[in-house]
Amino acid sequence: MNFSTLYAPIDADMHAVDHVIRSRLHSDVVLIRQVAEYIISAGGKRMRPALVLLAARACGYSGTMHHELAAVVEFIHTATLLHDDVVDESSLRRGRDTANAVFGSAASVLVGDFLFTRSFQMMVDVGDMRVMKVLASATNIVAEGEVLQLMNCGNADLSVTDYLQVIHYKTAKLFEAAARLGAIISHVGPALEEALAAYGMHIGTAFQLIDDVLDYSGNEAETGKHLGDDLAEGKTTLPLIHAMLNGTTAQAVLVRTAIETADRDKFPEVLVAVRSSGALAAARQHGIAEAEAAKASLALLPDSIFRQTLIQFADFAVQRDF
Numbered sequence: 001m002n003f004s005t006l007y008a009p010i011d012a013d014m015h016a017v018d019h020v021i022r023s024r025l026h027s028d029v030v031l032i033r034q035v036a037e038y039i040i041s042a043g044g045k046r047m048r049p050a051l052v053l054l055a056a057r058a059c060g061y062s063g064t065m066h067h068e069l070a071a072v073v074e075f076i077h078t079a080t081l082l083h084d085d086v087v088d089e090s091s092l093r094r095g096r097d098t099a100n101a102v103f104g105s106a107a108s109v110l111v112g113d114f115l116f117t118r119s120f121q122m123m124v125d126v127g128d129m130r131v132m133k134v135l136a137s138a139t140n141i142v143a144e145g146e147v148l149q150l151m152n153c154g155n156a157d158l159s160v161t162d163y164l165q166v167i168h169y170k171t172a173k174l175f176e177a178a179a180r181l182g183a184i185i186s187h188v189g190p191a192l193e194e195a196l197a198a199y200g201m202h203i204g205t206a207f208q209l210i211d212d213v214l215d216y217s218g219n220e221a222e223t224g225k226h227l228g229d230d231l232a233e234g235k236t237t238l239p240l241i242h243a244m245l246n247g248t249t250a251q252a253v254l255v256r257t258a259i260e261t262a263d264r265d266k267f268p269e270v271l272v273a274v275r276s277s278g279a280l281a282a283a284r285q286h287g288i289a290e291a292e293a294a295k296a297s298l299a300l301l302p303d304s305i306f307r308q309t310l311i312q313f314a315d316f317a318v319q320r321d322f
Contacts, residue, residue, distance in 0.1 A: 001312065001316055001319075003045060003046070006050075006309065006312060006313065006316055007046075007050055007309075009057070009305045009306060009309050010050065010053045010306075010309075013053045013057070013066070013067065013070075014046065014049075014050065016064070016067045017046075017049050017053070017067050017071050017074070019067075020068060020071040021040060021071045021074060021075075024071060024075070024118060024122060025037065025040065025118075027114065031103070031107060031111070032114050034103070035082075035099055035103050035108065035111040036078075036111055036114070036115065038099055038103070039078055039081065039082060039099050039111075040078060042096060046074065047175075047207065048070075048073045048074060048077050048174055048175060048178045049070035049071065049073050049074045049178070050313075051073075051175060051178040051179050051182070051200060051203070051313070052066055052070040052178045052179075052181050052182050053066055053067075053070055053182070054306050054309055054310050054313065055178070055179045055180075055182025055183055055186075055199075055200075056182035056183075056185060056186055057182075057304075057306040058196075058301055058302075058304055058307050058310060059183055059186030059188050059192065059196075059301075060186060061185055061186040063185070065126060066185060068122055068125070069126065069131065069181050069185065070178075072119045072122045072123060072126075072135065073135075073174065073177070073181070075115045075116075075118060075119040075122070076115070076119050076135070076138075076139055076142070076174065078112075078115055079112040079113070079115035079116045079119070080142060080146070081093065082099055082100070082108045082109070082111060082115070083108075083109060083112045083146070084146070085099065085100050085108065086100045086105045086108050087146070087150065088229070088233050090229065091226075092226050116139070119135075119139075123135050123136075128184070128185070130184050131181060131185070134180055134181060135177060135181075137177075138173050138176070138177035141169050141173045142169065142170060142173055142174055144169050145166055145167075145168075145169025145170030145171070145173070146170055148165065148169060149170055149235070152166065152235075152236060153233060153234040153235060153262070154259060154260050154261075154262060155234075155236055156236060156240075156244065156255070156256040156259040158236040158241065159241075160238065160241055163236065163237065163238060167204075167205055167208045167209070168204075168205065170208075171205070171207065171208040172200070172201045172202075172203075172204030172207075173204070175200040175201065175204030175207070176197050176198075176200035176201040176204060177197075177200070179199050179203075180193060180196060180197040180200065182196065183196045183197070191300060192300050195297050195298065195299070196297070196298075198297040199294045199295075199298060199310065199314075200294075202290045202291065202293045202294035202314075203291070203294045203313065203314055203317055205287075205290045206287045206288070206290035206291040206294065206317045206318050207287075207317045209238060209283055209287035209290065209318075210284065210287045210320065212230065212237040212238055212239060212283060213238075213239060213280055213283050213284050213287070214321070214322070215228070215229060215237070215239075216239050216271055216274050216275075216279075216280060217275075227267070228264050228267035228271075231258055231259070231262070231263070231264060231267055231270060232262055232264035232267075233262060234259055234261075236259050237283075238282075238283040238286060239274050239280055239282075239283045240259060240270070242274075242277065242278070242283060243255050243270075243273050243274045243277045243279040244256060246277045246278060246279065246282075247273050247276070247277035247279075248277075251273035254266065254269055254270065254273055255270055255273055255274075258270050284318070287317075287318045288318050290318075291314040291315065291317055291318045292314075294314045295310075295311050295314045295315075298311065
């Protein structure tokens with residue numbers, strides 16, 4: 001399965017969201033248009049806006065507000081990518097040069113700010129206080145997650161619990177908000193809203209866990225990023241934690257040193273340690289468990305093509321190789 005197949009039931013909605021994105025990107029400042037267009041046109045999985053659309057449709061929503069909110073979520077996500085790449089000094093994303101590599105770090109940070117503030121304008125236009133509260137809270141928590149991750153760079157003593165907290169803040173919170181928004185605008189009861197929010201949290205966690213696995217097992221042409229980037233940034237992810245806990249003493253020392261020195265040159269040796277210790281399989285299994293929990297959260301949702309797509313969405317999040 002690929003994304004075009006997965007998104008088939010919301011194809012018209014996705015095209016409508018693309019139209020909103022293009023129209024809302026407009027600015028009289030040329031550099032803003034150039035950088036914003038560069039990062040948006042790179043494509044990407046569009047999982048977060050798709051989740052807004054699927055949740056809304058699964059709840060029986062038939063208006064157009066979900067198009068605006070899907071675009072808001074994508075703008076927030078894109079802004080975080082621009083800032084992330086500057087902080088991480090990344091040079092490759094989605095298979096091509098990052099915006100900071102092309103336009104410089106200053107332009108990337110400032111255009112990221114533009115996307116954040118444009119998303120705030122769009123939230124206000126929607127005119128729903130609960131929507132604004134959910135998005136404002138999610139954006140704040142994502143920022144906290146970014147700082148937590150920065151603080152943990154080079155920390156080889158990071159526990160699984162602390163690692164998962166970073167994931168929940170930095171990645172899963174926006175997934176949770178996306179699914180919750182679909183429920184809010186559909187005016188379903190609190191039980192179904194919380195169920196969809198839980199689905200989003202589990203999906204976001206599963207998605208990030210698999211991303212962390214792919215940093216040690218993926219194909220660069222398919223993932224669109226350099227393998228070993230996480231290690232080069234001193235990020236302690238679940239595969240590395242597992243390798244230190246379950247590998248040999250020598251492997252644990254090797255991985256610890258590589259994290260603390262952010263030494264990309266040690267990536268081949270670390271890769272051997274990660275694979276031989278069973279770390280990739282263990283981390284992937286953790287992601288699968290999160291995907292299963294996401295599917296279980298849909299029990300209250302009436303059956304429909306959109307509910308079935310949400311189930312497929314969960315499976316795809318952990319079966320993908322990019």
